[in-house]
Amino acid sequence: MILARRAGAPRDARSADPRRRTFWALALPPALALAVLLVAPLLFMAALSVRTDLSGTLLAPFAPTLKHYAQFLATPGFIRSLGISTLTALGVAAAATALAYPLAYFLAFRAGRRAAFYLVLLLVPFWTSYLLRVMAWKLMLGGEGAINSVLMWTGIVDEPISALLYNRGAVVVTLVYVWIPFAALPILAALGRVDVRLHDAAADLYATPFQQFRRVTLPLSLPGVIAAFLMVFIPTVGEYVTPLLVGGTSGTMYGNIIQDFFTRAANWPYGSALAMVMLAGTLVLVAVGLRLVSPRRLLDR
Amino acid sequence: MPVGRRPRRRLLGGYFWLVVALLYLPIAILFVFSINANNTLSFPLEGFTLAWYERLFETPALLRAVRNSLGVAIWSSLAATALGAMVAILLSRFEFRGKGALTGLAVMPLIVPYVVLGVALLVLFRAFGVPLSLVTVGLAHTIVALPYTTLIILARLVGSDAQLEEASMDLGASYPATLRLVVLPIAAPALLSAWVTAFTVSFDEFALALFLAGREPTFPVYLYGQLRFATTLPVLIATAVLLMLSTLTLILVTERIRRR
Numbered sequence: 001m002i003l004a005r006r007a008g009a010p011r012d013a014r015s016a017d018p019r020r021r022t023f024w025a026l027a028l029p030p031a032l033a034l035a036v037l038l039v040a041p042l043l044f045m046a047a048l049s050v051r052t053d054l055s056g057t058l059l060a061p062f063a064p065t066l067k068h069y070a071q072f073l074a075t076p077g078f079i080r081s082l083g084i085s086t087l088t089a090l091g092v093a094a095a096a097t098a099l100a101y102p103l104a105y106f107l108a109f110r111a112g113r114r115a116a117f118y119l120v121l122l123l124v125p126f127w128t129s130y131l132l133r134v135m136a137w138k139l140m141l142g143g144e145g146a147i148n149s150v151l152m153w154t155g156i157v158d159e160p161i162s163a164l165l166y167n168r169g170a171v172v173v174t175l176v177y178v179w180i181p182f183a184a185l186p187i188l189a190a191l192g193r194v195d196v197r198l199h200d201a202a203a204d205l206y207a208t209p210f211q212q213f214r215r216v217t218l219p220l221s222l223p224g225v226i227a228a229f230l231m232v233f234i235p236t237v238g239e240y241v242t243p244l245l246v247g248g249t250s251g252t253m254y255g256n257i258i259q260d261f262f263t264r265a266a267n268w269p270y271g272s273a274l275a276m277v278m279l280a281g282t283l284v285l286v287a288v289g290l291r292l293v294s295p296r297r298l299l300d301r
Numbered sequence: 302m303p304v305g306r307r308p309r310r311r312l313l314g315g316y317f318w319l320v321v322a323l324l325y326l327p328i329a330i331l332f333v334f335s336i337n338a339n340n341t342l343s344f345p346l347e348g349f350t351l352a353w354y355e356r357l358f359e360t361p362a363l364l365r366a367v368r369n370s371l372g373v374a375i376w377s378s379l380a381a382t383a384l385g386a387m388v389a390i391l392l393s394r395f396e397f398r399g400k401g402a403l404t405g406l407a408v409m410p411l412i413v414p415y416v417v418l419g420v421a422l423l424v425l426f427r428a429f430g431v432p433l434s435l436v437t438v439g440l441a442h443t444i445v446a447l448p449y450t451t452l453i454i455l456a457r458l459v460g461s462d463a464q465l466e467e468a469s470m471d472l473g474a475s476y477p478a479t480l481r482l483v484v485l486p487i488a489a490p491a492l493l494s495a496w497v498t499a500f501t502v503s504f505d506e507f508a509l510a511l512f513l514a515g516r517e518p519t520f521p522v523y524l525y526g527q528l529r530f531a532t533t534l535p536v537l538i539a540t541a542v543l544l545m546l547s548t549l550t551l552i553l554v555t556e557r558i559r560r561r
Contacts, residue, residue, distance in 0.1 A: 030391075034407065045421040102317070262512070
């Protein structure tokens with residue numbers, strides 16, 4: 001506290017701060033890392049998105065053009081894909097948050113002394129390989145997978161059901177499954193700050209348990225709910241790996257289009273424009289989200 | 302307590318255990334698959350074997366990919382922890398212009414979709430003629446782990462008493478000495494958590510590595526490349542089961558140390 005105040009004192013006092021030189025030693029490495037590995041790449045990508053093509057070196061001067069953005073706007077398929085990806089991410093985030101809420105509620109108010117252990121139990125699957133958990137779903141849902149072979153073994157079906165895998169439904173189920181434990185964390189943090197005496201107060205005022213939940217607990221936990229929603233939405237909207245594994249051709253997302261332009265199609269400028277569109281969209285949505293939940297509360301977690 | 306609460310409590314607990322069971326089901330399936338005699342998972346099972354685990358150690362490319370992943374995860378997690386500690390000290394102990402900008406940039410990798418960051422780094426490395434390698438993967442992992450390490454260490458520093466540092470300097474210690482002798486010991490448990498978090502983030506990361514790994518694959522990239530070949534699948538899963546157990550051990554051990 002005192003140190004912070006001293007550092008914030010007027011200029012002449014600050015130059016007397018013995019920590020001045022250390023400040024630069026602390027500030028330069030992270031500033032440099034962020035500038036080179038975060039700011040510079042995004043700026044280069046922005047610059048590439050207004051280039052005609054990839055001729056010459058990337059550092060050579062060029063006449064900027066908006067043709068890739070115009071081309072994007074003139075391609076209904078891409079705009080539709082962006083819309084579908086956004087809807088998919090909204091749906092996955094809403095489902096994961098809703099399914100995680102009772103888990104967090106159980107841990108916060110019902111689990112008692114074992115809550116810490118139960119929480120670890122919930123998080124262990126999250127520490128196991130993402131790629132592998134997705135693959136496990138593939139093993140379960142696939143034509144030769146566990147569900148189908150059990151169904152056939154027990155004689156419920158004669159032919160394997162192929163509709164389980166390689167479509168958007170499979171992508172959504174997989175993603176919701178992957179994110180549920182993660183979504184429970186911010187909700188649990190918010191519920192942990194709810195004063196339990198408010199429950200007693202509500203009960204004393206003859207609130208039914210449901211009213212008590214709807215008018216007291218739920219509103220107080222809302223920041224955690226919004227944080228959980230955003231923490232699932234952001235990685236999901238840019239997802240391209242899960243669709244590659246379980247999505248098939250009908251389950252592709254916007255991220256797959258970007259990936260395609262940088263790999264198979266090898267049209268980097270166009271791909272950069274598509275990536276810029278996604279970046280802008282995500283930043284706007286996060287800005288709106290942060291309006292709803294103050295960043296301080298997120299940091300308190 | 303009102304009588305009507307009991308069934309509701311059971312319902313909530315039942316739901317919790319149902320979700321936990323569903324979360325562990327695929328992991329259990331992977332485990333069964335790794336000791337399954339047949340290389341497709343069809344019921345009824347035809348017997349068990351440890352052959353896949355033996356085969357694992359006779360597949361040099363696989364071992365090499367695991368070693369690559371370990372190297373990338375160790376170096377990038379150390380770098381992310383060091384940088385995160387610096388940012389956390391700056392944010393919790395200093396007032397300066399650009400503090401808001403630093404906060405924003407340090408958490409920004411959480412907001413930028415991985416596919417966007419991946420292609421942006423690809424563009425940058427290409428512009429400067431940096432060849433793709435495990436180093437470029439490690440750099441990307443350092444930057445995506447930075448928000449986690451920063452927030453974990455920051456939470457600890459904000460919750461600790463800055464007057465200890467004041468006292469240390471009043472007693473004649475220089476600020477660098479104070480950082481080493483007072484701040485780092487206070488932050489030690491958080492540094493450990495931050496490192497483990499960064500390690501697991503890197504070790505498991507695939508979306509960025511697929512863009513940025515050159516000829517040398519990390520384990521997830523190798524795994525992805527091999528998924529097409531059904532015959533190697535059991536060996537891959539056996540490896541993954543071993544790695545999963547190692548990661549868990551690492552987390553539990555560090556948690557033990559941290560609690561002490």
